Amino acid sequence: MSATVMEIGWLDARETVTAPELARACGLSPDELEELVEYGVLVPLRRNQPERVFSAEWIVPLRTAARLRQDFDLDLFSASILIGYISRIEELEREVKSLRARLPGHPHPAHRFEGPEPWREPHGKTLISTH
Amino acid sequence: MKYKDYYAALGVPRNADTDQIKKAYRKLARQYHPDVSKSAGTEARFKEIGEAYATLKDPEKRAAYDELGRRPAGEEFAPPPQWSHEYASDAQSFEDIDLADLLDALGRRHRTARGPVHGRDYETAVRISLEDAHRGTTLSLNLDDEEGGRTLRVTIPPGVSEGQKLRLRGKGGKGRNGGTDGDIYLHITLTPHPVFRADEHDLYFDLALAPWEAALGAEVEVPTLDGPVVLKVPPGTRSGQKLRLRGRGLANGRGGRGDLYGAVHIDVPAALTERERELFKELASASRFNPRAVVAKEKAK
Numbered sequence: 001m002s003a004t005v006m007e008i009g010w011l012d013a014r015e016t017v018t019a020p021e022l023a024r025a026c027g028l029s030p031d032e033l034e035e036l037v038e039y040g041v042l043v044p045l046r047r048n049q050p051e052r053v054f055s056a057e058w059i060v061p062l063r064t065a066a067r068l069r070q071d072f073d074l075d076l077f078s079a080s081i082l083i084g085y086i087s088r089i090e091e092l093e094r095e096v097k098s099l100r101a102r103l104p105g106h107p108h109p110a111h112r113f114e115g116p117e118p119w120r121e122p123h124g125k126t127l128i129s130t131h
Numbered sequence: 132m133k134y135k136d137y138y139a140a141l142g143v144p145r146n147a148d149t150d151q152i153k154k155a156y157r158k159l160a161r162q163y164h165p166d167v168s169k170s171a172g173t174e175a176r177f178k179e180i181g182e183a184y185a186t187l188k189d190p191e192k193r194a195a196y197d198e199l200g201r202r203p204a205g206e207e208f209a210p211p212p213q214w215s216h217e218y219a220s221d222a223q224s225f226e227d228i229d230l231a232d233l234l235d236a237l238g239r240r241h242r243t244a245r246g247p248v249h250g251r252d253y254e255t256a257v258r259i260s261l262e263d264a265h266r267g268t269t270l271s272l273n274l275d276d277e278e279g280g281r282t283l284r285v286t287i288p289p290g291v292s293e294g295q296k297l298r299l300r301g302k303g304g305k306g307r308n309g310g311t312d313g314d315i316y317l318h319i320t321l322t323p324h325p326v327f328r329a330d331e332h333d334l335y336f337d338l339a340l341a342p343w344e345a346a347l348g349a350e351v352e353v354p355t356l357d358g359p360v361v362l363k364v365p366p367g368t369r370s371g372q373k374l375r376l377r378g379r380g381l382a383n384g385r386g387g388r389g390d391l392y393g394a395v396h397i398d399v400p401a402a403l404t405e406r407e408r409e410l411f412k413e414l415a416s417a418s419r420f421n422p423r424a425v426v427a428k429e430k431a432k
Binding site: 008009010011012014024025027056057059060063064067068071072073090093094097098100101102103104 | 311330
């Protein structure tokens with residue numbers, strides 16, 4: 001057992017990744033990544049540059065989609081549809097959290113998001129829960 | 132080595148064709164996949180059916196598995212001796228090898244020469260307090276990996292928020308045959324705070340005011356992450372209004388801070404003293420204020 005102190009990388013808009021790095025992190029081939037760009041699911045930061053650069057916030061949803069693709073034997077197009085839904089669900093969950101924080105008398109909104117990753121929970125249930 | 136009954140795991144007969152196997156797997160995966168399952172704790176079951184499917188969908192691996200014959204699940208057995216030549220050269224004995232790893236190794240050997248293999252990635256949820264998210268913290272992460280376990284000291288910088296994803300690049304499993312080392316992904320959640328609610332880097336708290344404080348204005352002591360401060364409540368403050376303390380929210384990791392909002396609600400005494408009752412009655416008779424005036428106007432239309 002050894003202990004190492006290390007720094008971390010932010011997986012959000014403040015950091016960028018190159019196409020090969022994004023492909024590696026998500027277990028996709030460069031051609032598959034290019035196909036996702038062609039479908040319009042994945043949007044590079046600077047379109048006209050010879051080397052594509054992406055926001056690091058793509059890494060986690062792409063990894064999830066790649067995992068679902070492998071586990072459910074899906075084709076890349078089906079996975080690309082999932083990426084759209086995953087991003088939308090994450091966006092809606094952010095909005096729900098934001099609205100709950102602003103409501104008076106809800107001192108512990110985080111309780112409602114315990115358990116599996118938030119977007120995996122049944123949405124209807126999450127949205128209609130009252131406390 | 133322990134025998135695993137992959138056919139039983141998928142609930143298909145041993146002579147099932149590829150389509151039957153695929154359908155059975157999809158049905159079970161829909162039920163148990165951790166990303167889509169509605170129940171908690173389905174990972175182990177999904178791993179079992181995933182392992183079964185990985186073997187049975189591949190004709191070569193399925194043939195090798197069928198060679199072992201039918202046995203009760205969990206029974207100790209020895210694979211055919213010739214398999215030892217097919218398995219990785221560093222494996223001296225089958226005793227400690229998992230059946231799935233062995234079948235994987237056989238499959239790889241039959242297919243292609245070994246290429247670079249990226250090390251295993253790890254994903255874990257990390258729960259930290261609001262204060263630690265604001266000021267930064269150092270965590271000990273215990274990783275139970277193929278190297279027998281490691282402890283990583285991870286510095287979480289100030290400014291992470293609920294749902295933030297972080298990556299420790301190259302700190303996962305070791306890559307093989309020249310492949311890159313795996314990564315560790317951290318999914319941050321914040322523990323509920325007794326006073327503050329976080330919205331990204333802004334914070335909210337409930338600011339209770341007495342009716343006269345709201346009407347006349349007041350200076351009230353309110354909590355902040357840096358200790359209590361005095362907030363000037365302007366006269367005529369209404370319930371539901373949010374009073375902002377600029378730059379008193381959470382650190383945003385870019386050198387700035389979010390804002391802190393007091394969400395106003397007006398409270399009244401649960402029981403009135405005789406004097407309070409008199410004063411309220413006097414106010415009621417003297418005031419021409421009607422909080423339902425807009426509704427009354429609408430009704431009159």
